Amino acid sequence: MLVSAKDMLNKAREGKYAVGQFNINNLEWTKAILLTAQENNSPVILGVSEGAGKYMGGYTTIVGMVNGLIKELNITVPVALHLDHGSYEGALKCIEAGFSSVMFDGSHYPIEENIAKTTELVKLTAEKGLSLEAEVGSIGGEEDGVVGAGEIADANECKTIAELGVTMLAAGIGNIHGKYPENWKGLAFDALEDINAATGTTPLVLHGGTGIPAEMIKKAISLGVAKINVNTECQLAFAEATRKYIEAGKDLEGKGFDPRKLLAPGFEAIKATVKEKMELFGSIGQA
Numbered sequence: 001m002l003v004s005a006k007d008m009l010n011k012a013r014e015g016k017y018a019v020g021q022f023n024i025n026n027l028e029w030t031k032a033i034l035l036t037a038q039e040n041n042s043p044v045i046l047g048v049s050e051g052a053g054k055y056m057g058g059y060t061t062i063v064g065m066v067n068g069l070i071k072e073l074n075i076t077v078p079v080a081l082h083l084d085h086g087s088y089e090g091a092l093k094c095i096e097a098g099f100s101s102v103m104f105d106g107s108h109y110p111i112e113e114n115i116a117k118t119t120e121l122v123k124l125t126a127e128k129g130l131s132l133e134a135e136v137g138s139i140g141g142e143e144d145g146v147v148g149a150g151e152i153a154d155a156n157e158c159k160t161i162a163e164l165g166v167t168m169l170a171a172g173i174g175n176i177h178g179k180y181p182e183n184w185k186g187l188a189f190d191a192l193e194d195i196n197a198a199t200g201t202t203p204l205v206l207h208g209g210t211g212i213p214a215e216m217i218k219k220a221i222s223l224g225v226a227k228i229n230v231n232t233e234c235q236l237a238f239a240e241a242t243r244k245y246i247e248a249g250k251d252l253e254g255k256g257f258d259p260r261k262l263l264a265p266g267f268e269a270i271k272a273t274v275k276e277k278m279e280l281f282g283s284i285g286q287a
């Protein structure tokens with residue numbers, strides 16, 4: 001059964017570890033992440049961007065797939081199905097479809113509008129027992145065509161949004177989506193300290209978890225980060241393993257073209273990446 005991310009994140013924040021959000025793209029991705037979470041007794045959050053939602057055939061298709069896998073694979077660790085960087089309308093659709101958690105990304109709106117729309121969604125999600133993530137200060141890089149400049153969130157604005165009653169808060173601290181450039185300055189820990197102090201016990205969310213050095217991840221967790229989003233890293237691992245399989249000519253040997261064989265190395269690569277992240281985030285054994 002899908003659960004809200006609230007309990008798992010409050011527990012993580014208190015226990016000084018973080019729960020990984022791993023974005024899904026298809027059946028292989030979903031199965032790999034769920035099995036890895038179960039094998040390592042770790043809570044997990046499956047992230048779905050609006051673009052990936054369309055790609056997979058719509059939100060109800062995804063809810064059906066995830067619920068089916070949880071049942072058939074006997075997944076007993078806590079699993080949240082979460083809309084990533086949702087629009088207001090997208091959040092409503094996911095709530096309707098049966099997601100257990102949504103993010104409303106109002107970071108590109110003026111703060112007043114972000115507050116107004118987040119307030120509405122706090123009400124709606126609370127009624128249904130779902131978790132809600134809000135965002136202040138856009139995350140750099142590109143995600144589904146939305147390009148953020150990588151702002152540093154204002155601590156007072158974070159406080160205002162946190163006090164609306166959101167479950168968890170994504171705050172820009174110099175993190176970006178995708179691969180980090182050579183000249184990246186690193187996470188702004190001064191800003192994170194201020195945000196953490198201003199937002200009480202609200203679990204903080206670190207987007208763009210691909211390629212952030214391990215020491216920075218650990219420091220961020222010590223400063224209130226309890227959810228870390230990983231997307232690109234699984235994509236890179238899947239692509240590399242699949243490329244190697246093809247380049248070695250294995251699809252031309254016997255029935256190597258069978259999708260169950262062709263996609264197996266990528267599936268295993270996602271599993272290895274997810275496990276590595278769970279180890280780094282400290283969520284293993286915390287289910």
Ligand SMILES: [Zn+2]
Nearest residue numbers: 139207208229
């Ligand atoms: Zn993000």
